[in-house]
Amino acid sequence: MEQRADLLEILEQIHPADLDYQEWINIGMALKEEGYTAADWDRWSQRDPARYHSGECLRKWGSFHGSTEPVTAGTIVQMAIDHGWVPERDPGHELDWNDAIGERDDLVIIDKGWVEGKEIQEPKHWDPVKDLVRYLETLFEAGENVGYVTQSWEKPDEKGTRWLPTKGCWDRTAGQLIQELNRCNGDIGAVLGDYNQEAGAWIRFNPLDGKDCKNENVTDFRYALVESDSMELDQQNAMLRELELPIAALVFSGKKSLHAIVKIDAADYREYRQRVEYLYNICKKNGLKLDTQNKNPSRLSRMPGVIRNGKKQFLVDTNIGKDTWEEWQEWIESINDDLPDPESLETVWDNLPELSPCLIEGVLRKGHKMLIAGPSKAGKSFLQIELCIAIAEGKNWLQWQCARGRVMYVNLELDRASCLHRFRDVYQALGWKPEHLGSIDIWNLRGKSVPMDKLAPKLIRRAAKKDYVAIIIDPIYKVITGDENSADQMANFCNQFDKVCTELGCAVIYCHHHSKGSQGGKKSMDRASGSGVFARDPDALLDLIELEPTEALIEQEKNKAICKVCIQYLDAYFKWEDDLSQDDLCSKAQMLNYCEEHLDKWQMNALQKQIEDAVNDVKAKTAWRIEGTLREFPKFAPANVWFQYPVHRIDDTGCLNDIQPEDERPAWQKGKEARKKQAEIQKKNTQAKYNMAIESYRFGHNDIYPTVKELYEQMKSDAEAVGEKYPAEKTIWNSLKKLGYTTDKETKRIVPIPEKSGSGNEE
Known part of the structure; x- marks a missing residue:
C-alpha cells in the first residue's frame, strides 16, 4: 500500500489540464500496468472539469490489454519531473543484478530554460503558390506521387468545433503538380481543389505508390514529422534549431505549432520506426514536448500556401540544421559521449599509475x-x-x-x-x-x-x-x-x-x-x-604454425621413446645393475639387446606392446612453432612445441629449431628435399620390382632363390609382358647390395642380407 500511495502522490504533482490526449492516455496505461484501478485514474482526471466526461476512464481502461513495451510508472515519474516536481534524493544503495537502472541523462544538449526564443517572421509579400512549389521541390522527386487533402469535415468536441481531414488524393506526381501550379495564376484551388479556409489544407511528406495513403503505400521512408503545440512558437523555433535537427522543411501550421519535416532516410519501415523513436527521445530529453501521434510515415502535415482560420500556413525555412540523419546522429552521440577528457602529461609525469601485474x-x-x-x-x-x-x-x-x-x-x-x-x-x-x-x-x-x-x-x-x-x-x-x-x-x-x-x-x-x-x-x-x-x-597475439619434422628427426624421436620405455620397464619389473653407459641408455639397439638378454619371453612380449604404443604416439604427435606479437613486452624468440594428445610440450632439446615452415624454406633446400624424396620413391619402386621378380622365380622353382642371370631373365620376361624397360644384367649385379641382397659364394644364388640383432624391433 505504501508504494501505491507514493505513486498517487507523485501523480498529484501533474495537472490533467496540462496534458494532451495521448499523455492522458499514457497516465491511464501506466496506472493499469502498475496495478491501480480505473477509479484512481478517474478521480485524478476530474481535476480537469473542462475535459472530464463521466464514464470515459472506465471505457478506455477496458481497452488497455498490455503490450510488449508497456507504459510503466516511470512515465508518471518523468511527467511529474517535467512539471516541476523534485524527488527526494535517495542516499543510494548497492545495486543487485535484478535492480532496474533508470534512463541515462546523456543525449541532453540544451536546457530550454536558457534558450532564447527565436521569433517567426510572417512573410509580408507572400506568394502561396511559390511556397507550395518550393515545398514540393524540396521534399519530392518529379516522378513521385504526392498525397494531399483539401476537403475536411466538422467534428464537435468539448472545446467547440474541430476540422478533420478526409483521405484526400494521391493520384498525381510532384512534377505534375508543380507544372500545373506554375500555370494556375495564383489559384491553388484550381489545381488541388478548393479548401475550407477555416480548416486549411494538409499534405503528406513521404511519397506514395499512387494506390492509397496508408503506411504500406509509402515508397520511401524519407521524412518524419516533429510537432509541438504546448510551447510558445518562438521557443519551438529556437529549440528546433538548437537541436540541429536535419529539417528539410519547416512550416507554420497557422495556429500554435511549427511542423518540422525531418530527414530520416530509413531503408525500410523497421528502421524508420527505430529512427523516429530515437528522434522523439532526443527531443523529449531536451524539453521539446511532441505530439506522439505523429510517428507514422503516411502522416498528414500542414500544407504551406493556404489560409487557416484567417492565418497563413507558410513555409518558414528549408534545409536547416545538419545535412543528413547520419551527420546529425553522429553529432548527437559525439556531444554526449562518455569519453574521458585529455590529460596533460606534465601533471602525471612524477606520479605515473602502476602497470597491471x-x-x-x-x-x-x-x-x-x-x-x-x-x-x-x-x-x-x-x-x-x-x-x-x-x-x-x-x-x-x-x-x-x-x-x-x-x-x-x-x-x-x-x-x-x-x-x-x-x-x-x-x-x-x-x-x-x-x-x-x-x-x-x-x-x-x-x-x-x-x-x-x-x-x-x-x-x-x-x-x-x-x-x-x-x-x-x-x-x-x-x-x-x-x-x-x-x-x-x-x-x-x-x-x-x-x-x-x-x-x-x-x-x-x-x-x-x-x-x-x-x-x-x-x-x-x-x-x-x-x-x-x-x-x-x-x-598479445600468439600464432601457431605447423612444422614438418624430417624423417631423421622422427627416427630420433622414436629412438628416445623406445629407450624411455625400456628404462621405465626395467625400473618397474627387473632388478638391473647400472652396467650400461650413458651412450647405451640413449641407443635403442643397445637397450633392446640388453632387455633380450635379461628378460624372459613373457616380459619381452609385454615390453614390445609398450614399445609399439610409444612408437605410435611418436608417429601421431605434431610439431608447432609459436610466434608472438606483443604490445606490452619485447618480442620473444619463437617457441617450438610438440603436440602429443592431449597436451603441448616445449621442445627443450632444440631439435625443432632448424626446421622451417614449407613456404619459408629457400628454393635450393626445397629442390634438394624434392630430389631426395623422388630418389626414395624410385628406390621403393625398384625394390618392389626386384622383390616381385625374385618371388615369381621362387614360386616356380620350389622356393629356390635365383642366380643373377636367372633373375635377369625373370625380370626381362616380366617387363616384356607389360611393355616396360628392364635393367641390364650388370645393373642387377650392382643394385643387389643396395636393395638388401647378396650372393651365396657356393651356390651363386641370390640371398637376403641377414638383419643385425635388435634392428627389427623399432616398431
Whole structure:
C-alpha cells in the first residue's frame, strides 16, 4: 500500500489540464500496468472539469490489454519531473543484478530554460503558390506521387468545433503538380481543389505508390514529422534549431505549432520506426514536448500556401540544421559521449599509475586481451585448457610462468561431458595434482551461444564479484557478430572484449582460426582469418604454425621413446645393475639387446606392446612453432612445441629449431628435399620390382632363390609382358647390395642380407 500511495502522490504533482490526449492516455496505461484501478485514474482526471466526461476512464481502461513495451510508472515519474516536481534524493544503495537502472541523462544538449526564443517572421509579400512549389521541390522527386487533402469535415468536441481531414488524393506526381501550379495564376484551388479556409489544407511528406495513403503505400521512408503545440512558437523555433535537427522543411501550421519535416532516410519501415523513436527521445530529453501521434510515415502535415482560420500556413525555412540523419546522429552521440577528457602529461609525469601485474610472465598483463590463432588440428582448445589449469594452479604454461588466480572457461564448441573429460585428461597428462579445482569455472554454452554483443552483458553479469583474473572464450567463430572480413564490424565485435575487460578487470583470452591456404610465407599477424582487426586488436597475439619434422628427426624421436620405455620397464619389473653407459641408455639397439638378454619371453612380449604404443604416439604427435606479437613486452624468440594428445610440450632439446615452415624454406633446400624424396620413391619402386621378380622365380622353382642371370631373365620376361624397360644384367649385379641382397659364394644364388640383432624391433 505504501508504494501505491507514493505513486498517487507523485501523480498529484501533474495537472490533467496540462496534458494532451495521448499523455492522458499514457497516465491511464501506466496506472493499469502498475496495478491501480480505473477509479484512481478517474478521480485524478476530474481535476480537469473542462475535459472530464463521466464514464470515459472506465471505457478506455477496458481497452488497455498490455503490450510488449508497456507504459510503466516511470512515465508518471518523468511527467511529474517535467512539471516541476523534485524527488527526494535517495542516499543510494548497492545495486543487485535484478535492480532496474533508470534512463541515462546523456543525449541532453540544451536546457530550454536558457534558450532564447527565436521569433517567426510572417512573410509580408507572400506568394502561396511559390511556397507550395518550393515545398514540393524540396521534399519530392518529379516522378513521385504526392498525397494531399483539401476537403475536411466538422467534428464537435468539448472545446467547440474541430476540422478533420478526409483521405484526400494521391493520384498525381510532384512534377505534375508543380507544372500545373506554375500555370494556375495564383489559384491553388484550381489545381488541388478548393479548401475550407477555416480548416486549411494538409499534405503528406513521404511519397506514395499512387494506390492509397496508408503506411504500406509509402515508397520511401524519407521524412518524419516533429510537432509541438504546448510551447510558445518562438521557443519551438529556437529549440528546433538548437537541436540541429536535419529539417528539410519547416512550416507554420497557422495556429500554435511549427511542423518540422525531418530527414530520416530509413531503408525500410523497421528502421524508420527505430529512427523516429530515437528522434522523439532526443527531443523529449531536451524539453521539446511532441505530439506522439505523429510517428507514422503516411502522416498528414500542414500544407504551406493556404489560409487557416484567417492565418497563413507558410513555409518558414528549408534545409536547416545538419545535412543528413547520419551527420546529425553522429553529432548527437559525439556531444554526449562518455569519453574521458585529455590529460596533460606534465601533471602525471612524477606520479605515473602502476602497470597491471603480469598474468602470463612476459606475454600478457591482467585486464588485457590475448588472441591465440592457428590452423585446425593445432590443439588450440587443449592449449587454452592447459592455460586455464596453469593459471588456476599458478604453474608454467609452456615456457611462461602464470600468476595464480580464478579463471572462467567459456565452452562454445564441446558438449559438457567431453569438455569436463578434457580437463581431467590434461591434468593427468601434465602430471599435476589438482589442488585448485575451485579456481576453474566452466560455462558450457554449446547450442546456446548468442552473438558476442548479446553474450558480453550476460557474461559480465555472471562473472561479477567472482574475481576472475582471466576469461577464456573458445572458440570465437561461434559468437562472431557480422562479417568477419569487415573491418568496422569486426572492430565493433572486438570492442565487446574491451567491455568485458573493463567491467570485470580481468584478461580476456580467445582463439581464432587461420585463413585458408598456405601460411608459412605470411607474418604471424596476417594469418588469422578475416579482417586484420583480429590480429591488431589484442594486446598479445600468439600464432601457431605447423612444422614438418624430417624423417631423421622422427627416427630420433622414436629412438628416445623406445629407450624411455625400456628404462621405465626395467625400473618397474627387473632388478638391473647400472652396467650400461650413458651412450647405451640413449641407443635403442643397445637397450633392446640388453632387455633380450635379461628378460624372459613373457616380459619381452609385454615390453614390445609398450614399445609399439610409444612408437605410435611418436608417429601421431605434431610439431608447432609459436610466434608472438606483443604490445606490452619485447618480442620473444619463437617457441617450438610438440603436440602429443592431449597436451603441448616445449621442445627443450632444440631439435625443432632448424626446421622451417614449407613456404619459408629457400628454393635450393626445397629442390634438394624434392630430389631426395623422388630418389626414395624410385628406390621403393625398384625394390618392389626386384622383390616381385625374385618371388615369381621362387614360386616356380620350389622356393629356390635365383642366380643373377636367372633373375635377369625373370625380370626381362616380366617387363616384356607389360611393355616396360628392364635393367641390364650388370645393373642387377650392382643394385643387389643396395636393395638388401647378396650372393651365396657356393651356390651363386641370390640371398637376403641377414638383419643385425635388435634392428627389427623399432616398431
